Amino acid sequence: MSAGLDALKHVVVLMMENRSFDHMLGVLHAENPRINGLTGNEANPDTNNEPAQVQPNAAFQGELDPDPDHHFPAVNKQLFFGTPGPPAVPSMKGFVQSYWDQEHNVKQSRKIMYYFAADKLPVLHTLARNYAVFNGWFASIPGPTVCNRAFAHYGTSFGQASLNIFYVLEPYKSIYERMLAAGRTTKLYYFDPASSTQEVVNLLKNQPQIFATYGQFLEDCKSGNLPDYSFVEPNYSDHPGEDGGELPASDQHPDHDVQQGEVFMASVYNAIRQNPDLWKSTALLVTYDEHGGIYDHVPPPSCTPDGFHANLADTGGMPFAFDRLGVRVPSILISPWIAKGTVVPGPEDAANGRAFEHASIPATITGHFIGAYEQRTVREKGAQTFLDLLTDTMRPDEDCPSFGLD
Amino acid sequence: MAQPPVIRVPKPARSSYQPHRQLSKNTLILNQVKHFRELEKDLPLEDQSGLFEPLIGEGATEGQAAEYIRHVTKKLLRPAKKE
Numbered sequence: 322m323s324a325g326l327d328a329l330k331h332v333v334v335l336m337m338e339n340r341s342f343d344h345m346l347g348v349l350h351a352e353n354p355r356i357n358g359l360t361g362n363e364a365n366p367d368t369n370n371e372p373a374q375v376q377p378n379a380a381f382q383g384e385l386d387p388d389p390d391h392h393f394p395a396v397n398k399q400l401f402f403g404t405p406g407p408p409a410v411p412s413m414k415g416f417v418q419s420y421w422d423q424e425h426n427v428k429q430s431r432k433i434m435y436y437f438a439a440d441k442l443p444v445l446h447t448l449a450r451n452y453a454v455f456n457g458w459f460a461s462i463p464g465p466t467v468c469n470r471a472f473a474h475y476g477t478s479f480g481q482a483s484l485n486i487f488y489v490l491e492p493y494k495s496i497y498e499r500m501l502a503a504g505r506t507t508k509l510y511y512f513d514p515a516s517s518t519q520e521v522v523n524l525l526k527n528q529p530q531i532f533a534t535y536g537q538f539l540e541d542c543k544s545g546n547l548p549d550y551s552f553v554e555p556n557y558s559d560h561p562g563e564d565g566g567e568l569p570a571s572d573q574h575p576d577h578d579v580q581q582g583e584v585f586m587a588s589v590y591n592a593i594r595q596n597p598d599l600w601k602s603t604a605l606l607v608t609y610d611e612h613g614g615i616y617d618h619v620p621p622p623s624c625t626p627d628g629f630h631a632n633l634a635d636t637g638g639m640p641f642a643f644d645r646l647g648v649r650v651p652s653i654l655i656s657p658w659i660a661k662g663t664v665v666p667g668p669e670d671a672a673n674g675r676a677f678e679h680a681s682i683p684a685t686i687t688g689h690f691i692g693a694y695e696q697r698t699v700r701e702k703g704a705q706t707f708l709d710l711l712t713d714t715m716r717p718d719e720d721c722p723s724f725g726l727d
Numbered sequence: 728m729a730q731p732p733v734i735r736v737p738k739p740a741r742s743s744y745q746p747h748r749q750l751s752k753n754t755l756i757l758n759q760v761k762h763f764r765e766l767e768k769d770l771p772l773e774d775q776s777g778l779f780e781p782l783i784g785e786g787a788t789e790g791q792a793a794e795y796i797r798h799v800t801k802k803l804l805r806p807a808k809k810e
Contacts (some may be wrong), residue, residue: 338755382743388752417780466755484758486765514804515797519755520761526769529804558756559746560793569744570789572754578743587736720728724736 325658325711330602332689332708333551334682335589336473337582338466339391339613341460342649346449347436347618348377355664356449356711357438357456363618365402365417373417373431375616377438384432385575387423389614392638393482395419396463396647399614400621407645411620420614434616437579444583445651447722448590448607450662453654453710457667458677459621460611460647464635469610469647470479470519472679473552478643480629482636488523492696495524496550496683497531503691506548507531510538512556513568518556542569542592542599550686555585575613587724590655594723601715604708606682612648621646622668622676627700643700646678657709657721665710680704746790750782757782760792763778765805774802 343359350358364372372595402405402415425511440446445481461472467485468478474495481487489495500507511518512535518525525532533541535556541547555572562568570577571585586607593603624644650666666674684704687694750757764779778795781787 381739386752388754443734444736484754486762511800513797514800515793516795517759517763517800519759521767525800525803526766532804557759558753558789558793558796559744559748560790560797561746567741567744567746571738574753576748576752578739580737580739581743584736584739638785719731722732722734725733726736727737 324713333605335553338572341612341615341617343617344615345651379437381579391614393464410574416616444587453663455652455665458652461679463647473682476680476683477627477698482631507550511554516556606653609650625703627698748789750787
């Protein structure tokens with residue numbers, strides 16, 4: 322066991338919304354070729370059969386309106402355009418055509434190839450430069466939010482491949498229920514009651530004790546009362562606060578402002594970073610639920626099926642056995658025990674590459690805090706875990722940045 | 728003693744706050760509302776909001792959806808009444 326793992330008392334996961342790896346981090350390939358981002362030459366054909374090349378023109382807001390389609394049939398087109406479809410290797414050539422389907426607007430459809438320029442995202446880019454970037458962290462399903470988030474909570478979506486409500490099936494328990502049953506502490510921190518949770522809402526009804534607000538998260542960090550495992554949800558909507566004032570959405574879901582998400586991410590990081598005891602004993606994972614219909618160049622790999630089959634009504638009639646992953650998303654593991662500039666190889670490295678997905682979250686938390694635990698899906702049991710990235714060396718304080726928030 | 732580097736985070740534009748954005752533009756929140764309706768149905772009648780129906784029609788806004796979600800979340804998370 323590494324010294325970093327030995328010191329680890331808390332894991333915090335922050336899951337943002339609907340942005341692909343290349344869209345957010347692709348630009349960093351130019352300064353660190355080990356990051357599997359963009360060369361600048363990647364392109365998709367538009368509906369005039371003209372190449373729509375990636376461009377560093379992504380804007381914080383107002384660009385991806387309408388919200389790009391990321392339901393299963395649309396993602397299938399994004400992945401397999403120009404191929405016979407699964408089990409062929411995804412071409413990653415259908416993102417522009419898929420976005421065109423929504424408004425039949427060629428100019429708008431090409432914006433799906435836009436990515437953020439260097440330092441336009443000072444928080445995410447600073448974290449990527451300073452800690453561990455995963456070249457191969459994929460959404461669990463080539464589909465929308467709710468089913469993907471379910472994998473982070475349960476290690477399965479119970480056969481769901483859409484945004485529809487679903488119910489937990491025995492014998493599987495959420496990671497929070499497992500933690501409590503093992504005598505560990507855990508919280509799911511939602512932003513506030515008006516944003517609430519995107520977790521399968523029956524947990525909200527049946528396990529209310531695991532929920533707390535983001536304000537409580539900040540208090541718990543300050544007072545040193547953070548539980549063993551925390552999952553943080555951003556603000557999903559623009560809404561007024563309880564006492565007035567404006568609370569802008571911070572989830573980065575199009576068309577919410579990406580900068581608001583940067584501020585929120587910095588706030589979560591600072592809350593841990595500014596408590597010295599917490600900082601040296603906590604690992605923070607920042608990840609995204611799925612790609613939101615936005616371009617990425619890495620074909621998602623296959624995975625261990627979880628034993629369920631999707632409803633054909635949700636997949637456009639295509640059989641789907643949860644045996645391949647969704648599009649790649651940004652993921653960064655943060656701790657002073659991680660060497661600066663760590664890049665975790667993905668599918669680009671045939672010898673050493675590792676494919677992570679959201680089932681890696683309950684797999685990691687269960688493995689570290691609970692130990693042997695049988696009642697989980699084969700998919701979760703086979704998922705990669707990430708705490709081996711903690712090293713024996715704790716970086717000095719002056720080597721780990723903090724963020725200045727106005 | 729050397730200090731850790733501090734990265735300044737720009738403040739987003741005030742105009743990014745748009746609670747009157749059409750709810751139909753964000754299927755995630757629209758579906759969240761539907762999920763919360765399933766839970767609200769199990770609440771005692773006196774705790775039900777009456778805010779759901781307008782949300783599934785045209786013209787509903789993100790801010791209205793948030794108000795509905797706030798209501799149901801608070802009812803679900805309130806401490807249980809003692810018998």
